[in-house]
Amino acid sequence: MISIKTIAEKCNVSVATVSKALNGHNDIGDETRVRIKKAADELGYLPNAAARALKTNRTYSIGVLFEEEAGCGLTHEYFSGVLNGLKLEVEKNGYDILFISSNFENKKISYYEHCKYRNLDGIAIVCADYKNKQVHELMEGTIPVVTIDYVHYNCTAVCSNNIQGIEDLLRYIYSKGHRKIAYIHGQSNSYVTKERLASFYRTMDSLGIEVPDTYIETADYIETTKTAVCTKKLLELPDPPTCIIYPDDTALLGGMNVIKQLGLQIPKDISIAGYDGSKMSQLLYPTIATIKQDAQRIGTEAARRLICNIEKPKLALVERVIIEGMLLTGQSIANLEPNQ
C-alpha cells in the first residue's frame, strides 16, 4: 500500500513534510511541495480514510436515516428523489453517504450510538418514524442534524411547502367552479398531514365555503384499499362532492379504479386531484391535477445546510427552509363554469 511513508522515502523527506505539503501548509518550500505532489501523483497515492479519521475526528461521511415502515421507504418516489438530491450535493462536497442502521455486530444499538461509533460528521433524517424515541435521541444529540419535512427545535429543517401546496391546488379547483370538495387526507399524526389539513380548512374558510364533516376522510399514504372505500362512500352521499382530493398520487389510484368500475368518467362525472406530482400522475389518462414537490431540490438544500453547519460550527444555525411545490393542473378537474 502506498502511504505517506512511501512518498517520504522517495523524496528523501520526512513524513511530516509530506503530510504538510499535501495538505497545503505554508511552511514547506515551493520546490519541495511540487516534488512531493508529483511523487504522490505518480505513485497513485490516496490517503487512508481510517487513519485520517482517527487523527482528525472527521470522516467526511454523512449518515442518512431512511426507515421503511410498512412498505414505504426507499421505493417511494418522493423520498428517493430527496435522497438522490442529497447524494449529489453531498458528493460534490467530498462527503459520502452512509445509511444509519441500528445494528452493530450481532446486537442492536441505538441510531445515535451507531453514528457515534461511525464518527459521522452529520446526519440527514429523510424518512423516519418520529414516534420512535431513538429518532429523538438522534435529533437531540451533538452531531449536526437536518430533518426533512419535520421540525425539531435542535435541527435545521427543510420542508416542502404543504400549506401553499394545498392552497394552490384548492384555489385552482375552486377556479374551475367546484364548491363541493372532499379531502381524503393521510395519516393524521404526521407533521405533513397536519399542515395540509389545516391549510385545506383555512383555504376553504377564506373562500367562504363550509366543509361538511362527511367530506373529510382518512386513509394511509400510498395505500389504495382505504381510498377505494372512502371514494365509494363519498360518491354515495346524498349530496356528493364534485371533486375529491387524495393523500397522494398513488393512493389516488384506489379511488380512480372505483370510479371507473362505477362506470363514471373523469373528469366529466367526478374530478380528482392527487399530491406529489409523481411521474406516473402525468402519464395516466387523463393526467392528474397534483402538486409537484421538488424532491431533488429538497435533498440538495438539506445537504447544503448540513454541510455548512458541519464546516462552520461558529456560524451554525437552526434554520427552517421551505421549498415551494408546483401546481400541475392536468386534465382531471372538470370545468363547471363553461362561461368563465
Add this chain to the structure above:
Amino acid sequence: MISIKTIAEKCNVSVATVSKALNGHNDIGDETRVRIKKAADELGYLPNAAARALKTNRTYSIGVLFEEEAGCGLTHEYFSGVLNGLKLEVEKNGYDILFISSNFENKKISYYEHCKYRNLDGIAIVCADYKNKQVHELMEGTIPVVTIDYVHYNCTAVCSNNIQGIEDLLRYIYSKGHRKIAYIHGQSNSYVTKERLASFYRTMDSLGIEVPDTYIETADYIETTKTAVCTKKLLELPDPPTCIIYPDDTALLGGMNVIKQLGLQIPKDISIAGYDGSKMSQLLYPTIATIKQDAQRIGTEAARRLICNIEKPKLALVERVIIEGMLLTGQSIANLEPNQ
C-alpha cells in the same frame, strides 16, 4: 470519549486485556472478562470504527454503486427494491452501506480509487453504466464485487430470470389465444434486454410462430414517448398485433394512453403486457399482465453472497444466482378463445 483505556483504568488491567476480553479471546480469565464487559456496558463503550479499521483493514462497510443515468436510478421501483433488500441483509450482518461516488475532496477519482480510499470490504453494483471503463476497473479489482443483472467473469452475479420471465408471459398470452404478438423491447445494448429479446424469439419459435420484423420495436425503459409512437405504428399496420408487450410497466403507460386516445378498449380491442410487476401495474384499471421481479430478494441474495465471499475468502466463489420472477396475469389480456 470512552475508549478501551478508560475501561482499562477502571478495571485496573491493561488495554490489551480489555481488547481481548471484549473480542472473546480465550486467554482472559472468566472473572476478569465478566468484570470488563460489565464496565464497558456501564460506561456505554463503543469501539472507534476508524481505529479498528486502521489496524485490521476491515471497515464493515459495503460500497453500493448506484449511478442514475437519465432519470433512472434511485427513483426506479425495481432498483430501489433491490437496494432495500441489500440494505436489510447487510445490516443484519453488522455491515453498513456507503454509496460510492467518484469524488474525493475537490477532484474526481475513479470508483475503484474511492473504494480503496474508504477501505470498503465489498462492493455491490446495483445500477451502473457498463460501458463505463471505471465500472470495469471496479469489477476487475481486488475488492469482492457482486453485480446485479449483469455477468462478469470476475464477480458473483445475481440476476432476475428474464429468460423464464418472458417465456412465462408469452406462453400465458399464447394460451389466451393470441398469435400476433408484438414486442417493444428496451435499449438493445443492455444485458437484460438481450436476454429478454432472445427469450422472446425462442419461445415464439418453440410455439411455432414466425415473428414479422414489423412486430419488433425499440424504446427506452421508463420512457413513454417512444412507446406511444411505437404503439400507434403497430396499431396502424395492415395486419396489426392483438397483443403488445412493453419494456416495462412504466413505459407501458405511454402505449396505454395512445390506445385510449384512439378510442380503443383494453383488453377488448387490444391486449397489453408490461414487465416488473410494479405496484402501480396492479392498481391500474384494468390491471396489467406483467412479470413481477423479486427485487427485494435479489438484493438480499446479493448481500448474502457478497458477505460470504468477504468473510470466507478461502471459500470465495464466482457464482451465478438466478432469481425467479412471477407471472401476474392481470386483466389486460383478452381471451380470444372463449371455447377453451
Add this chain to the structure above:
DNA sequence: TTACATTACTTAATCGTTTTCTTAAGTCAA
C-alpha cells in the same frame, strides 16, 4: 527437585495520519 506446560495477564509495536514542538540555516539590523 527440575523441567516443562498452562494460565492469565502485560509490554510494546503497529496501522497511517496529523500536528506541536524543535532545530538548523539563512537574513538582517545594530
Add this chain to the structure above:
DNA sequence: TTGACTTAAGAAAACGATTAAGTAATGTAA
C-alpha cells in the same frame, strides 16, 4: 560580531484499537 527573526524542514507524540511476544505464577510429570 551578535542577537533576533524568518524560513523550511524534521522528530516525536498522539489518535484508539489489535496482536505478537514476553512474563510471572501456578500446575504437573519424571
